[in-house]
Amino acid sequence: MQVLNIDIEGAQTASSAGRSAPKTHPKTHPETHPAPEAGLSGCAFLLGQDFGEITKTYTATLAQFATCDLTQAIPDDGHETAPQAGRLFGVFPFDRTDQGHLYRLSPKATPAQVAADEAVSHSLTRLPETQGFGASVDAVAQKINAGDGGLKKVVLARSLVYDTDAPIDPVQVALRLSADRHVTSYCVPLPGESAAPRWLVGATPELLLSKQGAAIRSHPLAGSARRQSDASADAAVGQALLTSEKDNIEHRVVVEYIHDxxxxxxxxxxxxxxxxxxxxxxxxxxxxxxxxxxxxxDTPVLALLRDLHPTPAVAGFPLAAALAQIDAQEPFARDFYAGTLGWLDGDNNGAWHVTLRCAVIAQHSAQLFAGAGIVGASKAADEIAETRAKFGAMRLALGICERL
Ligand SMILES: C=C(O[C@H]1C=CC=C(C(=O)O)[C@@H]1O)C(=O)O
Structure with missing residues (x-):
């Protein structure tokens, strides 16, 4: 087993906020291209109930960490009673060949939540324009129906970039999202080139993998419908989803992949x-x-994640063919959207979530991401509506309430 020699404070160099910029996929190897310090020490980190300040950052790919001896990195504070004692927290991007980060935290009391301003003044850029996303859905559904390359499912995402007049407080956005008890909210600083960090903020409903001793759990999600304010309409929409053939096909692909x-x-x-x-x-x-x-x-949780991520809940099936479609159709880099984030401890345990319903926040801008699983029966208008609904929670937490 390789000894951990990738102790680089915040090493990601080539990442950008995505935007309309060219897709950037940093692939620097940590040992051959050590990157500058990005100064994340002291930045806040929130994952579910865990809140703290970062004291150290380790940077490498999931595969590199999976074969590292992490014992020197994991804090030896077993005497502490705080839930994050003895844990490393981390985040990995969608592209499993890109670098992610593991963080040591010093626990802090969670700040008080402040309500969002009701009408944040902003401008909006859609990536791609809504019609362009619809055209991608149709093109991919056609390929699936034609049996192109054995393609069964592709998860296509779109992105909204809001530039706001007032600065955005990423921790507050995460705290507002945590009002929903069905999700795990998070606020993770990302190293970058500028002095101020970018923040990955969101609230995920999906557990990729948890491990406690020999016991593992995964709770994949795929197949979606917007909740309704009227209780009986809401129940009817839920029942329709449960019996929808298209959504069950979309879902089964993920379950079979995880099983295998x-x-x-x-x-x-x-x-x-x-x-x-x-x-x-x-x-x-x-x-x-x-x-x-x-x-x-004692199988390390990161070794299981290395093999699981990305599942067809965020990529598609077969994986290589789905990734090629994502690359061809999406005009932005996913970076940390549809990646995984969670924690691990010195006993090879951990809990890792799929990085969904998120935004990358940088002071006066928020780039939101939402995707939908496309199968042969998918219709552009439905997938546009589904992704619109998935943006809802984040837009509300940001105080952006106009209809899209
Ligand atoms: C890719 C996303 O959702 C995944 C998780 C749940 C349901 C999904 C769906 O119905 O397509 C997606 O697989 C996203 O929220 O950006």
Whole structure:
């Protein structure tokens, strides 16, 4: 096993906020191209109930971390009672060949929540324009129907960039998002070239993988519908989702993929035949509660993540063909959107979520991301509406309320 020698304070060099800029995929190797210090020490970090200040940043790819001996990096504060004692927190991008970060935290009391301004003044850029996204959906659905390259599913995303008059407080946005008890909210500083960090802020409903001893769990989501304010209309929309053939196809692809990746690691693996209905405050989803027992309890959680990420809940199937479509159709870099974030400890345990329903916030701008799984039966108008609904929670937390 490789010894951890990638102790680089905030090493990401080539990342940008995405925007209309060329797609940038930093692929610098940490040992050959050490990057400048990005000064994340002292920055706030929030994941669910855990809040703290960053004291150290380690940077490498998921595959590199998965084969590193992380014992020197994991804080030896087992005597502490704070939930984050003895843990490293981390975030990895969508592209598994790009670098992610593991952070050590010093615990802090969570700040008080402040309400969003009701009408934040802003300008909006859509990437791509709504019609362009619809055209991509149609083009990909056609390829799937033609059986092109065995393509079964592609998750296509679009992005909204808001430039605001007033500065945005990323921690406050995350705290507002945490009012929904069905999601895990987060606020993660990202190293970059400028003095002020960019922040990845969001509230994810999807558990990629948790591991405690030999016990593992995954709760993939795929198949979505917007929640309704009227209770009976809301229940009807949920039931329609549960029986929708198109959404069940979209969902099954993800469940089968996770089953196939985890099976070689497991002594037993329970995968329900049918999905259940899961909810957030704004969305219904099809979800499947997968649980298993590992053959080897000391399998590092990062080794499992390295093999799982990205699942067809955010990429598609088969993976290489889906990634090629994403690259061809999306006019922005996903960077950390649709990646994974979570924590690990010295006993190889951890809990990692899919980085969804998020924005990259930099002072006066917020770039939001939302995607939808495309299968042969997908219709452009429905996928536009689904992604619009998925932007809802973040727009509300930012105080941006006009209809899209
Ligand atoms: C890709 C996203 O959602 C995924 C998770 C839940 C439901 C999904 C869907 O119905 O397409 C997506 O697979 C996103 O929110 O950006």
């Amino acid at each position: 990746v985890l099976t070689p690691y497991c002594r037993s693996l329970k995968v329900p035949d049918q999905p259940q209905l899961d909810r957030t405050a704004t969305m219904w989803h099809l979800g499947t509660a997968i649980s298993g027992v590992l053959k080897e309890a």
